Amino acid sequence: MDPTELGADVQFRTLIEGVKDYAIFMLDTEGRVTTWNAGAQQINGYSAEEVIGTHFSRFYPPEALARNWPAVELAEARRQGRFEDDGWRVRKDGTRFWANVIITAIRDARGELRGFSKITRDLTERKRQEESLRQSEERFRMLVEGVKDYAIFMLDPEGRVTTWNAGAQQIKGYSAEEVIGTHFSRFYPPEALARNWPETVLASARRHGRFEDEGWRVRKDGSKFWASVVVTAIRGSDGELRGFSKITRDLTERKRLEQIESNARQMEEFVAMLAHELRNPLASISNATAALRPEGEVSPEVAWAAGVMERQVGQLVRLVDDLLDVSRITRGKIALECMRVDLADIVTRAVEASRAWIDAREQVLEVRLPAEPIFVEGDLARLTQVVTNLLHNAAKFTPLRGSIWLTLEADGARATLRVRDNGVGISPTLLPQVFDLFTQGDRSLDRAEGGLGIGLTIVRRLIELHGGTARAHSDGPGRGSEFIVELPRPAHPVAPPTRRAPAERPVDRLCVLVVDDNEDSAESMAMLLRRLGHEAHAAFDGASAIEMATRLRPDLVLLDIGMPGMTGHEVARALRSTPGLTETSLFAMTGYGQESDRRLTQEAGFDEHLVKPVSVEVLKRHVADIAARARARGAKEV
Known part of the structure; x- marks a missing residue:
């Protein structure tokens, strides 16, 4: 045998025997154990003397034996070359553990079956915690010759490749002849090489025993893939560094899905912010248009201009609302x-x-x-x-x-x-x-x-x-x-609800405080309220709003949310704790209109959440309700 091949074989056996996280052993063609590593003893509880020569079915629980599962596994591995399974296994002490098992058929050069390799890992903790299962599955699964889902190979102490499995060839694109003897830095992109990342990886694994990383790697054809990498330092019984094992998994699809989700989330946030920024000027224009609405006889030109402004503002509001709605609907919100x-x-x-x-x-x-x-x-x-x-x-x-x-x-x-x-x-x-x-x-x-x-x-x-x-x-x-x-339609007919004609209610003069850092928005709303017969004041920041509310004791505060310095939520909490303002109605008047925004305003103590621009009809209805409640309280006091 070539000395180079012999050395690689010794290194590979050293890797297998030194791994403790996996049970790696051989079976003969009938399923009897022929080799046993330290990981097998640690996971299954048997020493090599106890288990070698016995049938591997001893590791299976009664329900698996009842359906002849061990024989099924060998038959599938024999037919397909490889079999992978997750299921319950039994330790020597009778306790169960959840195992990931890979059985690979081993054949000689003539294609004759010589036995099976069996790799077992205890995944019980992953089973209990599904979230950590996904992360652990991406980082920890040792694959050996014949396993194609992972690139698993050995490096010498300087980082040169000494062994290469089928998974490494499939993921990275190189054959063993092309890559063995070359430095593993060839798999890294230029930006990683510029910061000496391969050397940092080996230094950290040498110092701590192992190193985990995720990042971009390069295939033979120059394309990039997102990789999860585990590098483990391999030491002999004397503690001397013999080299490193390196396990790489291609997670490009997961990275792509994460990027898609991130892009969708950013787009939703952008649309929400865009709607807010558009609604502030729309609110000012809508308020000013309503305040300038012609009363009595006016020229046809003035009436036409007012109608155009109202219709076009309405159209812009519809576009903004549709943008938000389609974003929420497509994301199932x-x-x-x-x-x-x-x-x-x-x-x-x-x-x-x-x-x-x-x-x-x-x-x-x-x-x-x-x-x-x-x-x-x-x-x-x-x-x-x-x-x-x-x-x-x-x-x-x-x-x-x-x-x-x-x-x-x-x-x-x-x-x-x-x-x-x-x-x-x-x-x-x-x-x-x-x-x-x-x-x-x-x-x-x-x-x-x-x-x-x-x-x-x-x-x-x-x-x-x-x-x-x-x-x-x-x-x-x-x-x-x-x-x-x-x-x-409902299966059973429903009686129509009893409807009462709305009672005509007199319009009471209310004191209203409008708070908005957008001065045009605040002043136009205050002007509109005055045109409707109410006393209206404007404040442009949180501190002024609290001072004016304490002094004026308004019936209603229309409060913007997104203000610099002191937010609308903070102002609302301050007003709710101010003596003398317990009967004041507190309405959020904001460009933010998503469900999460409404929950936040409710938690802050607001009575209503109005999305800009607020129509005159909606404003009149709410003002009338507040006036009616005030009259009812006054009647009780009398």
Whole structure:
């Protein structure tokens, strides 16, 4: 035998015999133990004298023996060349441990079976702790000749490769002839070599006994892969360093998935921040527009300009909301608040929300509702959003003075909503993708209102969350479109709720403090409140807000969250602990509108969470509620 091969063989045996984390031993063709290493004695509890010559089935629990599992394992290894299994095994003292087992068929040059190699590792602790299982599985599994999932090889004390297994060739691309005798630094990228990382790895393993690392490595073809690496110092009985064992696993796919998840998380955070930054100027414009809304007789030009501003601000708000919604929906972050709702009521709400947009195009909307209520289990706000999006889509792709038809009907099991128009229609090629994210139709100059292509995606995702379906139909370009939404109905009919006509309530003059570091936003909201007949003051930072609230004792504080120095949450907690302000209503008025933001404002002591820009109707409703509660308290005191 060549002396080089003999030396490599001795080194390899030294590696096997010195490993204590793995039981590595040989079986003959019948499954009797023929070799036994220190790791086998430590894991299984038997000495070599006790176990050599006995059948390896002694390590299996009764239920595995009852199904003849040891024989199955050998048969599979004999047929396929390799068998891997996780399962319970039994130690000498009768205790059980969870083992990862790899059995490899050993054949001579003629292909004749000479026996089996068996590698066992105790993974009991991993079984108990699944999270540490994943991390440990990535770092600790020793593979020897015939195992292809790991690169396992030996280095001499200087870092030159002395052995090379099939897994090393598969992962790194080099054959044994190409790599043995060369320095292992050839597997590292230039940036790692520039900082002498291979030398650092060996020095740390030499000093501490082992070294673990994750990082980029280079294959023979120059491509990079993300590797998990364990380097262990191998010493003889005299303590002299004989070399190193090096185990490498390709974790590129995991790294790729982690990067995708990180990118998605960053994008969600970016969209949320973008929405916040857009909502601040939108709030100022919306407030100023509402404050300048013409009263009485004005020129047609002024009325037209005010209408344009209101409609365009509304359109911008819709775009911002759609961006946030599609981000949350695609990541599964939408939580429905389901209750029994009347679809006719939802249609009425959606029509009211869309009326200004449709009227501006002088379009005719015909709504057909059944005489009886149609109840479904659903989220009132989200279903209203669905119908509004469909009406908005119909209006956008229908020409001036065109027609839109909305029909609601039901049978015993399902409710069906149809929105039809006589607009531009949908081409046969686009129709199958019309609900896909960012899908657009014709973007020619005469269709400049293409939007972002996310409104219909939101429709389909929300309807699917409700257990329903959404589909589209069109006979082609220029022949209009129809969108059909179907929702399941409850198994048992529900009596319609008793409705009381809202009582007319007088408008009380309230004292309101508006707090926002964006001065335009604060001043425009204060101006709007004064136009509505209330006393309004503006503060631009947390300290001023606390001082003014203590002095003014307002009925309502509209408080921004994202302020420098002292955040809105900190101001809210301070106000809640200030004597004399226990009856003050505290509303968050912010550009942050995700569920996590709402939870934080609730925990800080806010009564309501309003997302900028706040509409005049919403503001009037909340102010009226506060005034009504104040009157009720006054009546009790009298």
